[in-house]
Amino acid sequence: MSAPAPTAPPAAPPTATRVLEFADVARQFPDGTVALEGVDLTIDRGEFVTVVGPSGCGKSTLLRIASGLDAASAGSARVDAERIGYVFQDATLLPWRSVKKNVELLAELHGMSRTATNQAALDAIELVGLRGHEKKLPRALSGGMKMRASLARSLTLDPDLFLFDEPFGALDEITRERLNDELIRLFVAKGFGALFITHSVSEAVYMSTRVLVMSGRPGRIVESFDVPFGSDRTPELRFTPEFAKLAGEVSHALREGHS
Amino acid sequence: MTATLETPTTTPVAAGTTPAPVVRRRRGRRAVNLVLPVAVFAALLGVWYAITYLVLDPGRRFLMPAPHTLVTDALLDPTITDKVWPALGRSIVVTFTGLAIAIVIGMLWAIAMSQSKAVESSLYPYAVALQCIPILALVPLIGFWFGFGFPSRVIVCVMIALFPIVSNTLFGIQSVDRGHHELFTLHKAGRTTRLLKLQLPAALPAIFAGFRISAGLSVVGAIVGDLFFKQGEPGLGILLSNFSSRLQGAPLFFTIVVTAALGFAVFFLFGWLSKLVVGSWYDQSRDR
Numbered sequence: 096m097s098a099p100a101p102t103a104p105p106a107a108p109p110t111a112t113r114v115l116e117f118a119d120v121a122r123q124f125p126d127g128t129v130a131l132e133g134v135d136l137t138i139d140r141g142e143f144v145t146v147v148g149p150s151g152c153g154k155s156t157l158l159r160i161a162s163g164l165d166a167a168s169a170g171s172a173r174v175d176a177e178r179i180g181y182v183f184q185d186a187t188l189l190p191w192r193s194v195k196k197n198v199e200l201l202a203e204l205h206g207m208s209r210t211a212t213n214q215a216a217l218d219a220i221e222l223v224g225l226r227g228h229e230k231k232l233p234r235a236l237s238g239g240m241k242m243r244a245s246l247a248r249s250l251t252l253d254p255d256l257f258l259f260d261e262p263f264g265a266l267d268e269i270t271r272e273r274l275n276d277e278l279i280r281l282f283v284a285k286g287f288g289a290l291f292i293t294h295s296v297s298e299a300v301y302m303s304t305r306v307l308v309m310s311g312r313p314g315r316i317v318e319s320f321d322v323p324f325g326s327d328r329t330p331e332l333r334f335t336p337e338f339a340k341l342a343g344e345v346s347h348a349l350r351e352g353h354s
Numbered sequence: 355m356t357a358t359l360e361t362p363t364t365t366p367v368a369a370g371t372t373p374a375p376v377v378r379r380r381r382g383r384r385a386v387n388l389v390l391p392v393a394v395f396a397a398l399l400g401v402w403y404a405i406t407y408l409v410l411d412p413g414r415r416f417l418m419p420a421p422h423t424l425v426t427d428a429l430l431d432p433t434i435t436d437k438v439w440p441a442l443g444r445s446i447v448v449t450f451t452g453l454a455i456a457i458v459i460g461m462l463w464a465i466a467m468s469q470s471k472a473v474e475s476s477l478y479p480y481a482v483a484l485q486c487i488p489i490l491a492l493v494p495l496i497g498f499w500f501g502f503g504f505p506s507r508v509i510v511c512v513m514i515a516l517f518p519i520v521s522n523t524l525f526g527i528q529s530v531d532r533g534h535h536e537l538f539t540l541h542k543a544g545r546t547t548r549l550l551k552l553q554l555p556a557a558l559p560a561i562f563a564g565f566r567i568s569a570g571l572s573v574v575g576a577i578v579g580d581l582f583f584k585q586g587e588p589g590l591g592i593l594l595s596n597f598s599s600r601l602q603g604a605p606l607f608f609t610i611v612v613t614a615a616l617g618f619a620v621f622f623l624f625g626w627l628s629k630l631v632v633g634s635w636y637d638q639s640r641d642r
Binding site: 162163164179181183185187189190191200201203204205232233234 | 531533534536537538539540541542543547551552555556558632634635636637
């Protein structure tokens with residue numbers, strides 16, 4: 096499926112696993128603000144790409160264009176993913192639906208059969224570790240559990256491309272780190288392509304196969320770092336010299352781009 | 355005076371009001387909340403007795419009969435209750451018929467407006483007009499067109515009860531969280547799906563707040579219609595009018611109390627229904 100790009104008819108993807116391809120994407124808002132400029136970005140399945148940048152640098156706009164909620168005003172933004180998962184900053188659970196019913200929502204919207212929906216929801220709930228909480232209403236959940244439910248909701252679609260808009264920004268550090276590990280586990284198991292927005296350098300380096308640094312006004316990608324760590328990441332990784340070195344470089348690039 | 359019809363109408367009815375939250379107090383304050391109203395009630399009864407026996411001449415006590423005479427001279431008098439209970443029944447039928455029709459029309463009206471800006475801008479002024487025009491001014495016309503029987507009384511109820519349902523339903527639908535809307539947009543939900551799975555459920559607390567206001571207004575409508583269309587089977591309004599013109603103080607006061615009780619009953623019925631339907635997920639207390 097092709098994202099609402101102004102150009103490029105949906106042609107065969109360059110490689111079988113390419114899920115997102117941005118070429119010279121720009122976004123200018125009607126008030127004249129240039130949120131994005133000259134963004135080139137590709138993501139394949141099995142790649143976890145994180146974008147770090149200061150607030151208001153256009154990170155979210157990038158994600159909105161990738162999801163189709165917004166459209167590029169120039170350049171080509173192609174998404175070759177059958178199904179896209181989008182995890183918002185808020186869990187956006189419907190307060191009147193139980194955890195199970197919330198997790199079933201997207202499958203319902205996509206017209207999956209009753210039994211398939213039910214099975215997909217049960218599997219996703221199992222995957223994010225919410226078994227036993229199916230009947231609870233969102234108000235009875237902690238912030239971390241809400242995020243898990245939100246994650247499970249997208250997982251029911253088995254997306255090829257997963258978009259994350261600072262999903263763990265509002266959580267405490269312990270919960271956040273635990274969810275980082277769980278997300279890595281899901282990523283390794285499912286092999287989707289991921290575009291993850293954060294303003295935490297540590298989270299970016301820990302989660303990703305590639306870290307992109309953005310600068311604001313206009314939003315541009317100023318630097319790209321390949322992350323050399325394998326998929327067997329444990330919390331101790333955060334305290335290794337290699338991790339500190341890379342995080343330092345990313346931080347440096349952030350400051351450079353900011354000044 | 356203690357018992358009047360004021361309860362249902364004191365709730366503000368305005369376009370765009372938030373569903374008035376019933377603040378559920380914490381346990382510590384509950385005792386105080388029970389004691390104080392009871393104390394005030396006792397004080398008011400005291401004042402009432404004082405007026406009856408100390409202020410009024412014995413010959414003029416029908417103006418304010420002592421509270422206990424409402425029981426002795428009305429509640430326990432079959433000649434009175436044989437009139438009051440059937441009248442109450444008829445008023446209840448009018449109230450609920452009018453309310454039911456207002457709910458159906460009001461919700462459809464609001465849903466239509468929520469689905470299109472053009473419909474909203476063409477129809478909303480009429481909802482406001484309905485609220486601004488004193489319905490009492492239209493009551494004679496309604497009688498003129500539809501006669502003085504049951505249909506006219508119901509029409510009065512509908513007209514009085516309609517606006518809060520329209521405005522609350524519309525407000526509820528339009529207050530849906532933007533993130534939720536984006537979620538539905540992202541997954542290409544159609545208009546009907548969005549309405550049924552997102553907008554209406556999200557609007558339920560506001561819709562029920564509207565029902566509660568309208569239920570009270572519908573009682574007012576039933577009484578007003580009755581008072582004006584003094585023909586046919588009497589409802590509570592006609593009784594009120596008859597008892598007052600015959601200077602029957604105790605029966606008059608008793609009927610007022612019954613009317614007030616009907617107002618309270620429908621108000622709390624809808625409060626209870628609201629709690630039943632949305633209470634599990636909609637937190638009505640702000641201070642928790």
